[in-house]
Amino acid sequence: MSRPPSYDRETALEKAVGLFWHKGYHGSSMKQVEQALDMRPGSIYAAFGSKDELFSEALARYTKEAGEDLASHMAGYASVIEGLQSFLQKIARDCSASEQAPARACMIVKTLLEANNTHGALYAQANSVLSAIEDAFTALLEKAQRQGELTPRTDCRRLARLLQGQLMGLRSMAERNLSATELEQLGQDMSAVLERYRAEN
Amino acid sequence: MSRPPSYDRETALEKAVGLFWHKGYHGSSMKQVEQALDMRPGSIYAAFGSKDELFSEALARYTKEAGEDLASHMAGYASVIEGLQSFLQKIARDCSASEQAPARACMIVKTLLEANNTHGALYAQANSVLSAIEDAFTALLEKAQRQGELTPRTDCRRLARLLQGQLMGLRSMAERNLSATELEQLGQDMSAVLERYRAEN
DNA sequence: TTCTTTTTATGGCGGCCACTCAAAAAAAAC
DNA sequence: GTTTTTTTTGAGTGGCCGCCATAAAAAGAA
Numbered sequence: 100m101s102r103p104p105s106y107d108r109e110t111a112l113e114k115a116v117g118l119f120w121h122k123g124y125h126g127s128s129m130k131q132v133e134q135a136l137d138m139r140p141g142s143i144y145a146a147f148g149s150k151d152e153l154f155s156e157a158l159a160r161y162t163k164e165a166g167e168d169l170a171s172h173m174a175g176y177a178s179v180i181e182g183l184q185s186f187l188q189k190i191a192r193d194c195s196a197s198e199q200a201p202a203r204a205c206m207i208v209k210t211l212l213e214a215n216n217t218h219g220a221l222y223a224q225a226n227s228v229l230s231a232i233e234d235a236f237t238a239l240l241e242k243a244q245r246q247g248e249l250t251p252r253t254d255c256r257r258l259a260r261l262l263q264g265q266l267m268g269l270r271s272m273a274e275r276n277l278s279a280t281e282l283e284q285l286g287q288d289m290s291a292v293l294e295r296y297r298a299e300n
Numbered sequence: 301m302s303r304p305p306s307y308d309r310e311t312a313l314e315k316a317v318g319l320f321w322h323k324g325y326h327g328s329s330m331k332q333v334e335q336a337l338d339m340r341p342g343s344i345y346a347a348f349g350s351k352d353e354l355f356s357e358a359l360a361r362y363t364k365e366a367g368e369d370l371a372s373h374m375a376g377y378a379s380v381i382e383g384l385q386s387f388l389q390k391i392a393r394d395c396s397a398s399e400q401a402p403a404r405a406c407m408i409v410k411t412l413l414e415a416n417n418t419h420g421a422l423y424a425q426a427n428s429v430l431s432a433i434e435d436a437f438t439a440l441l442e443k444a445q446r447q448g449e450l451t452p453r454t455d456c457r458r459l460a461r462l463l464q465g466q467l468m469g470l471r472s473m474a475e476r477n478l479s480a481t482e483l484e485q486l487g488q489d490m491s492a493v494l495e496r497y498r499a500e501n
Numbered sequence: 502t503t504c505t506t507t508t509t510a511t512g513g514c515g516g517c518c519a520c521t522c523a524a525a526a527a528a529a530a531c
Numbered sequence: 532g533t534t535t536t537t538t539t540t541g542a543g544t545g546g547c548c549g550c551c552a553t554a555a556a557a558a559g560a561a
Contacts, residue, residue, distance in 0.1 A: 125326030126418040129549055139509060140550070150549065202417065209413045211475050212405050217327040226477050260473065260482060261489045268469030272461065274412050276427050281461060288462045292493050302529065302536045330519055340540055341520070351519065 108146060111136045115147075115157040116164075121201035123213050124154055124221060155224060161206045162228050166235070179243035180297060183262065184290035190269060191286025195279035203273035205266070207232075233259050253296050265289045309347060312337045316358040317365075322402035324414050325355055325422060356425060362407045363429050367436070380444035381498060384463065385491035391470060392487025396480035404474035406467070408433075434460050454497050466490045 118127050118135040147153040176182030194203040207225050214221035236259035243249050319328050319336040348354040377383030395404040408426050415422035437460035444450050
């Protein structure tokens with residue numbers, strides 16, 4: 100009936116994730132968005148509505164991918180704690196690898212820090228996404244506890260927040276000019292923190 | 301011989317710290333700067349040169365204050381490790397207190413994440429400041445080691461980076477909508493991490 | 502071909518951006 | 532009071548901001 104779009108919406112969104120993750124919300128102009136998506140203003144606004152909505156969709160997509168990444172990683176481990184430990188180390192390794200990802204720090208954290216006091220809607224979105232991640236970590240840790248990997252007295256939600264805090268710190272540190280070795284050491288040291296909560300046995 | 305300035309440069313700089321810490325570099329317009337400093341454009345540019353230079357001076361001042369804060373806190377403790385632990389908890393407490401500081405996250409980290417890939421000079425400044433802080437932590441930990449508080453085999457610089465990473469994570473988490481209790485628990489959990497490195501005795 | 506529908510390219514909207522400058526105002530020196 | 536020197540003022544700079552209207556172009560459906 101009609102002319103089909105020449106762009107692929109998903110591909111475009113992926114490119115938007117790249118730009119926004121790299122430069123942040125305020126740091127990315129619509130001119131740069133046009134360039135990154137290889138789309139003209141009309142098409143962009145028809146497809147996504149506004150810069151805000153595009154960013155919001157990009158953040159949601161980033162979140163989804165990050166969640167899938169965690170899930171697929173954990174699927175390879177019978178021990179939850181070992182899985183989480185190697186996840187931290189994997190992050191450190193990925194971050195210290197030669198530049199391929201748009202940024203090393205987490206896009207959600209970047210948004211949280213940038214949008215607070217500046218852009219309420221995005222701040223709220225980052226906030227709720229982080230709550231969801233806290234929930235996911237909590238569920239994982241409760242499973243570990245059921246499997247006898249964690250001390251029965253461990254407060255899993257509290258430990259989940261510690262884990263999340265460590266992850267934020269690790270990926271923020273990755274934006275510094277550290278060597279690969281130093282970053283991987285940091286990943287190891289953070290993963291070692293979990294040892295403290297392990298069940299005796 | 302001449303008319304003296306009606307503003308106090310130090311006071312103005314202090315106000316600039318407040319605004320930039322609160323809203324970030326891209327999030328603060330010169331209009332807002334004028335309002336915050338209660339100065340007109342001409343005076344601002346005469347006194348500070350440019351938005352960039354003003355931000356840079358503000359970041360330097362923030363850094364200096366943060367350093368003094370750490371030093372004065374540590375002065376109250378004979379045990380370095382105890383001092384650092386209570387410092388983490390103090391940060392958690394301060395961050396969870398009713399809004400008084402312009403932001404909860406660290407201004408240096410906010411700048412690091414915002415300015416990377418966007419504003420090279422500011423990124424470099426944040427980076428070097430963080431190196432200096434790493435050095436300061438290293439020196440403190442080496443002192444602790446000399447005092448027999450840390451295992452002789454502890455790599456102090458490496459532990460300093462872990463400490464810095466924790467701090468970054470803690471203060472980033474503080475930007476989330478957590479309760480005071482939850483944040484203080486996080487501060488405690490992070491300070492507990494240092495236990496692992498304590499000397500047996 | 503003709504009709505629809507949607508994407509393109511383009512030019513430009515009002516507004517805010519960081520920044521400048523000339524003139525007015527203010528305070529010390531004499 | 533006059534001069535000298537500096538600060539303050541605020542309108543104004545060009546330029547980019549996010550966004551939109553228009554119209555030409557493109558591609559299926561009939």
